Amino acid sequence: MTDSASEPAPGSSPETDFSDLGKILVIVPTYNESGNVRLITDRVRAAIPEVHILVADDNSPDGTGDIADELAAADEQIHVLHRQGKEGLGAAYLAGFEWALANGYDVMIEMDADGSHRPEQLSLLLDALRDADLVLGSRWVPGGSVQNWPKSREILSRGGNWYTRVALALPLRDATGGYRAYRASTLRAIDLNGVGSAGYIFQVDLAYRVIQAGLRVVEVPIQFTEREIGTSKMSQSIVTEALWKVTVWGVRERVTKQGRSRIKQTRALTKQQSQREIGA
16 A cells, blocks of 8 residues: 655654654665765764664775764764675665664664765654655655756656556555665565565565555655765666566566456556545
């Protein structure tokens, strides 16, 4: 089940008390983010002081892990997970989820280290999570936007999300986005052990599993800003992996009875939502 939350234009929210949601952890994967890790942790702690942060570092050769250790030593709400090496975004998040579940957190946030996901908008995701199982920060719903992207990058993202939406019958505008909030119960309800996606297709994989489990997904508009420090991890191999896996999953949906039934239900729900939007 999916929906779009009615939210104000992207920006900070006056509410910062989310104690009713339980213990909240922001997971920040890092690889060569020495110029960003201090900035992003400072912004998160300023935006929502009650949250904890887990820096999941893939043995960065630029010393990111050492900086994270310094931050953790000075702030008991910052933690560091040192990993053996660079294994991909999906593997880092899965390790972070495992750590969070083992340590009793109730909400897990995915957030990039480079500032492209604005911590000042975290309150929008948390507020929507009160009535959802998964909240996606979306660039492509009304009110969402991107800054400092070349047109080619925007076309690639919009096209990839369109293809994902059609191939998998996912009623999501931004299934590839990486700014999102999960309940611990949501992660326990899906088969995390079966997730083998390493790159950005990991985001599609998890959203797909949540919807297959019949849980509620809400998209809220965010303003995405391209990084200013460091280099992007996007590559041709990541794009190729995403297209191939979405195609395989889409074919599988159409050859199984359960998949065809879900597609039919999704199309009906999408039609109803479109009619509501037109009538609004």
